Amino acid sequence: MPSVRDLRGRIRAIKNTQKITKAMQVVAATKLRRAQAAVQATRPYSEKTIEVLQTTAALATEYRHPFLEQREGKRGVMILVTADRGLAGAVNTNTIRAAARYMNQNHPDQPRWVTLGRKGRDFMIRYRRDVIADASGLPDRPPLHTILPAVAVALQEYLEGRTDRVVLAYAKWISTMRQEAVVRTLVPVEIPERSADQKAPAADYIYEPDPEAVLDTLLPRYVETQVYQAVLENQASFYSAQMIAMQNATNAAGDFIRDLTLLMNKVRQATITTELMEIVGGAEALRSAST
Amino acid sequence: MPFSLRVVSVEASLFEGDADFVLATGGEGELGILPGHAPLLTTLAPGPLRFDAQGKREEIFVGGGFMEVLPDRVTVLADVAERAEDISVERAEQSRKEIQDRLSAARELTAQEKLDMEAALAMAEARLRVARMRRGG
Numbered sequence: 017m018p019s020v021r022d023l024r025g026r027i028r029a030i031k032n033t034q035k036i037t038k039a040m041q042v043v044a045a046t047k048l049r050r051a052q053a054a055v056q057a058t059r060p061y062s063e064k065t066i067e068v069l070q071t072t073a074a075l076a077t078e079y080r081h082p083f084l085e086q087r088e089g090k091r092g093v094m095i096l097v098t099a100d101r102g103l104a105g106a107v108n109t110n111t112i113r114a115a116a117r118y119m120n121q122n123h124p125d126q127p128r129w130v131t132l133g134r135k136g137r138d139f140m141i142r143y144r145r146d147v148i149a150d151a152s153g154l155p156d157r158p159p160l161h162t163i164l165p166a167v168a169v170a171l172q173e174y175l176e177g178r179t180d181r182v183v184l185a186y187a188k189w190i191s192t193m194r195q196e197a198v199v200r201t202l203v204p205v206e207i208p209e210r211s212a213d214q215k216a217p218a219a220d221y222i223y224e225p226d227p228e229a230v231l232d233t234l235l236p237r238y239v240e241t242q243v244y245q246a247v248l249e250n251q252a253s254f255y256s257a258q259m260i261a262m263q264n265a266t267n268a269a270g271d272f273i274r275d276l277t278l279l280m281n282k283v284r285q286a287t288i289t290t291e292l293m294e295i296v297g298g299a300e301a302l303r304s305a306s307t
Numbered sequence: 308m309p310f311s312l313r314v315v316s317v318e319a320s321l322f323e324g325d326a327d328f329v330l331a332t333g334g335e336g337e338l339g340i341l342p343g344h345a346p347l348l349t350t351l352a353p354g355p356l357r358f359d360a361q362g363k364r365e366e367i368f369v370g371g372g373f374m375e376v377l378p379d380r381v382t383v384l385a386d387v388a389e390r391a392e393d394i395s396v397e398r399a400e401q402s403r404k405e406i407q408d409r410l411s412a413a414r415e416l417t418a419q420e421k422l423d424m425e426a427a428l429a430m431a432e433a434r435l436r437v438a439r440m441r442r443g444g
Contacts, residue, residue, distance in 0.1 A: 058318070061315045061384060062317070064315065064375070068384075072348070159318065160318060221347055223348050224334065224348070225350070230373070237386070244317055
């Protein structure tokens with residue numbers, strides 16, 4: 017049976033851990049809100065980009081930008097977005113697993129990796145995968161230029177015909193309780209269909225210099241924007257997962273403390289009872305000896 | 308009769324409001340936009356974007372991008388970031404050298420340090436490749 021002293025020490029240790037997990041939970045909740053705001057802030061740009069892309073692509077139908085060209089091969093470059101840190105449940109592992117499975121199934125030929133986030137990078141390097149570019153240690157709400165070089169490497173592979181597809185994997189934010197690993201094709205670019213309630217553009221544009229040039233500059237930006245949004249959304253997912261993980265840890269610590277406190281009280285009672293019995297027994301013995 | 312002007316970048320919205328006049332650095336030269344302009348879509352070169360909003364002249368630096376002009380609405384999709392063209396070869400080469408030196412100098416490394424360094428090297432090489440490609444070298 018553990019002593020009261022030992023138990024008191026363990027309870028104190030768990031209380032300290034609980035304070036840390038509680039603090040991390042609160043911090044994650046705050047950062048989650050900020051990450052969500054950052055995702056929101058990219059919407060106007062990306063919506064407008066898509067709108068212009070739809071109009072322009074419909075106009076320049078015979079023009080084939082390399083990013084629109086379909087290729088048959090099985091080579092692939094995966095842009096893997098993960099967080100830099102753990103303590104967030106299975107959110108990183110899920111993304112890595114989904115990405116690895118996708119690459120094994122669809123791109124067995126020369127799979128290469130561009131990693132955005134330390135967790136994914138370390139995993140891929142440990143398993144001797146071919147990592148061609150990386151951007152890790154990103155701050156919260158990273159500026160766009162922190163991820164551009166890595167994305168540019170992936171796009172260059174496609175432009176120079178060394179890959180048949182560029183895909184993106186990240187943890188999609190569904191709700192605070194739920195994040196889902198998704199894998200999406202970036203290049204060849206699929207321009208989203210205009211939805212039925214969206215009205216066609218008011219008039220034909222004058223293009224300067226011409227629709228092709230506009231498309232040339234617009235397509236890389238569209239792809240970069242998608243990656244950037246994925247990075248921001250992944251951060252929101254990470255903080256959600258971390259908040260829940262830390263909440264669970266705080267609750268578990270609370271349960272632990274309650275059980276241990278109960279045990280400690282029982283042990284103390286038992287000790288007191290034993291001592292009392294001894295005293296009574298001793299007194300009884302003394303009295304019977306004196307008579 | 309002013310038109311509504313929106314300047315957005317990927318990271319944030321830079322301006323939203325009414326304007327009477329916009330002067331932008333287009334890919335083909337400077338262009339001034341007054342209300343009722345014909346629909347126009349142009350690329351933008353890096354340069355200042357000037358506009359008059361409520362009688363006040365404002366200026367935003369735009370690192371390139373697009374401008375969509377409609378008779379009653381102007382939208383600027385602005386680049387703010389350092390784009391691939393701007394990564395200097397020298398800087399990338401230097402960072403690659405530094406990391407390689409450190410890798411060969413440190414024989415006994417912990418697994419984590421080695422991972423970090425290998426990754427840093429990968430990044431430097433990635434940057435360098437991009438920069439070289441842009442130069443067509």
